[in-house]
Structures are given as structure tokens and as C-alpha cells.
Amino acid sequence: MEYVHYSVMQKEVLSFLNPEDRPALLVDCTLGEGGHSNLFLQKYPNLRVIGLDRDRKIMEKAKNRLAPYGDRFEARNIWFDRFWREYDGPQVDFVLFDLGISVFHYEESGRGFSFKRNEKLDMRLDMDAALDASEVVNTYDEKSLADIIFNYGEERYSRRIAFAICNYRKNKQIEYTDELADIVWNAVPAEYRHRRIHPATKTFQALRIEINGELDRIVPALEGAVKALKPGGRIAVITFHSLEDRPVKWFFKDHENILEILTKKPLEPTEEECSINPPSRSAKLRVVQKLEKERDPSLKKNKYRDQKGN
Numbered sequence: 001m002e003y004v005h006y007s008v009m010q011k012e013v014l015s016f017l018n019p020e021d022r023p024a025l026l027v028d029c030t031l032g033e034g035g036h037s038n039l040f041l042q043k044y045p046n047l048r049v050i051g052l053d054r055d056r057k058i059m060e061k062a063k064n065r066l067a068p069y070g071d072r073f074e075a076r077n078i079w080f081d082r083f084w085r086e087y088d089g090p091q092v093d094f095v096l097f098d099l100g101i102s103v104f105h106y107e108e109s110g111r112g113f114s115f116k117r118n119e120k121l122d123m124r125l126d127m128d129a130a131l132d133a134s135e136v137v138n139t140y141d142e143k144s145l146a147d148i149i150f151n152y153g154e155e156r157y158s159r160r161i162a163f164a165i166c167n168y169r170k171n172k173q174i175e176y177t178d179e180l181a182d183i184v185w186n187a188v189p190a191e192y193r194h195r196r197i198h199p200a201t202k203t204f205q206a207l208r209i210e211i212n213g214e215l216d217r218i219v220p221a222l223e224g225a226v227k228a229l230k231p232g233g234r235i236a237v238i239t240f241h242s243l244e245d246r247p248v249k250w251f252f253k254d255h256e257n258i259l260e261i262l263t264k265k266p267l268e269p270t271e272e273e274c275s276i277n278p279p280s281r282s283a284k285l286r287v288v289q290k291l292e293k294e295r296d297p298s299l300k301k302n303k304y305r306d307q308k309g310n
């Protein structure tokens with residue numbers, strides 16, 4: 001079987017989440033094809049891994065890849081926020097989030113995540129979910145579409161694009177990625193068409209985030225993970241855009257009474273990694289460690305007062 005995703009910031013993640021020779025439990029919340037999990041299981045022979053992915057197809061690839069590790073590895077087909085809400089297992093040593101989607105989704109899934117391939121507009125990670133991309137573009141009202149494209153895509157031409165989508169669908173349902181990419185292309189000003197990224201990039205990102213509820217799952221999952229973490233245990237989060245990174249950063253800051261932030265500034269991939277794997281360019285890694293004892297809450301209050309300048 002071929003694995004198409006190149007795991008990002010491998011060295012950094014392996015060294016922050018390092019059990020040495022101790023038996024330990026890692027929850028890989030975004031298993032994907034199992035790239036990171038494979039490295040962990042290979043390097044740390046006393047480590048057990050629970051891998052989560054809501055996408056059944058990609059999870060099967062990971063299960064195949066990690067089968068040689070026997071019962072050191074267990075896969076669960078579940079959204080990570082739900083996993084942590086329901087979790088009642090032993091305390092965990094390490095938690096890894098590598099947010100977003102995988103190269104597999106763009107190149108192999110056939111679900112219309114990319115405008116580079118003409119495929120049916122679907123974009124669901126959870127193939128049992130009711131809502132797919134074609135339903136969003138064909139049924140949402142113009143204002144909701146504009147808001148989604150603006151909020152989840154940070155697209156400055158969101159209103160023009162939403163107007164163009166609604167105009168097009170008066171005559172024909174939008175079914176394929178090519179149709180949507182053409183609608184966006186025609187909706188934006190000519191000078192916007194020849195920039196570094198294709199003008200439909202942000203619209204596609206926005207739809208994917210909406211359909212999979214990606215941003216709404218991050219903080220609830222972190223809350224559950226922190227609760228389940230052993231004192232001294234660590235959480236590492238890799239994000240790929242500021243909409244993902246911001247809630248992680250603020251969550252960690254808001255929990256400084258129980259978490260030590262190990263990366264004052266987020267780490268970024270080296271030049272060398274970016275040249276080998278250009279999609280890693282936008283990655284940011286943040287790592288925290290759970291304190292042995294909660295900090296005095298009055299210290300936290302003072303800190304907040306200082307921040308507000310009073």
C-alpha cells in the first residue's frame with residue numbers, strides 16, 4: 001500500500017513527546033495514514049498508541065500500516081472531541097493533534113477536497129454525516145455562504161463569490177469541483193486570479209471547515225485531553241492556519257494555572273523540511289506540559305490584570 005502524506009515536524013514532535021524507556025500511552029487524535037504513530041511506535045518500544053480518525057477510509061490505511069505493532073496500537077473511528085468527552089480510560093502521557101486534512105484527502109479520496117481534480121463536491125470526513133459540500137453550496141442562503149467564506153476562508157471577496165454561487169444555481173445545481181472553481185474564478189477581479197494561490201483555495205477551505213465542524217471541535221477536545229492527562233504529561237498541537245492556531249494559543253494561555261507552555265513562540269518547520277515538503281510551510285507546533293500541582297489562582301488574576309493594563 002502506498003502512503004501519500006508526509007508527516008510534518010517529525011523530529012520536533014518525537015522529542016517533545018518522549019517517554020524514554022517508560023511504558024506510556026499516546027493518543028494520536030489525528031491518525032491519518034498513521035505516519036506520526038508509526039514513528040512513535042518504531043522509536044519507543046514501550047509506548048502504546050490509540051489513534052483516532054473520523055474518516056474510515058484513511059483509518060483503514062493506518063490500521064494496515066500499524067498492524068505489525070499488534071496490541072500496542074488501537075484505532076478508533078471517532079471525532080476527537082467526542083472521544084475526549086466520553087473518555088473514561090487510564091490517564092494518558094501524551095496527546096498529539098496534527099490538525100486539518102491529509103494529502104490522501106486531496107489526492108486519493110475522490111471527495112472533491114481540491115479544485116485541482118474534477119470530482120463530486122462532497123468534502124465529508126465522516127461518510128455517515130448528512131451534510132456535504134454540494135448541499136451547502138446549493139441550499140445555504142447568500143448571506144450564510146458569504147459569512148462562511150469570510151469567516152472560515154478569510155476570503156476578501158466572499159460576498160462576490162456567494163452572489164455568484166447563488167446566481168449560478170438558479171439555472172443548475174453545482175455538483176462538481178470544476179464548476180465551483182470556475183464560479184469563483186469568474187467572480188473575483190482579474191488581478192486576483194494570478195496570485196500565488198488559486199482564487200478558489202480559500203473558498204474550498206471554508207466549505208471543508210463548515211462541513212466537518214473543524215474549528216468547533218478543537219477547544220472541547222483540548223479540554224477533555226487536559227483532564228485525562230497525567231501530571232507531567234504533554235500535549236502537542238500542529239496547526240496550519242491562524243483560524244486553527246488562535247484557539248489553541250488562547251486555550252493554553254487560559255489554562256496556565258494547570259499547564260506549562262513549553263513553546264513560548266510556536267515552532268515552525270526548518271527550511272530543509274519546507275523544501276522537502278512544501279505543504280509544511282504553514283505548520284506551527286505548540287506544546288504544553290501539565291503541572292504536578294495547580295498554580296495559585298491569585299497569581300493568574302494578577303497576570304490578567306497586568307495584561308489589561310490596570
Ligand SMILES: C[S@@+](CC[C@H](N)C(=O)[O-])C[C@H]1O[C@@H](n2cnc3c(N)ncnc32)[C@H](O)[C@@H]1O
Nearest residue numbers: 007030032033034035036053054055079080098
Ligand atoms: C493532517 S492529517 C494527520 C496526518 C498524520 N499525523 C500522519 O502523520 O499521517 C489529519 C487527520 O485527522 C483527521 N481529522 C481531522 N479532524 C478530525 C477530528 N475532529 N476528529 C477525528 N479525526 C479528525 C483527518 O481525517 C485526517 O486524516
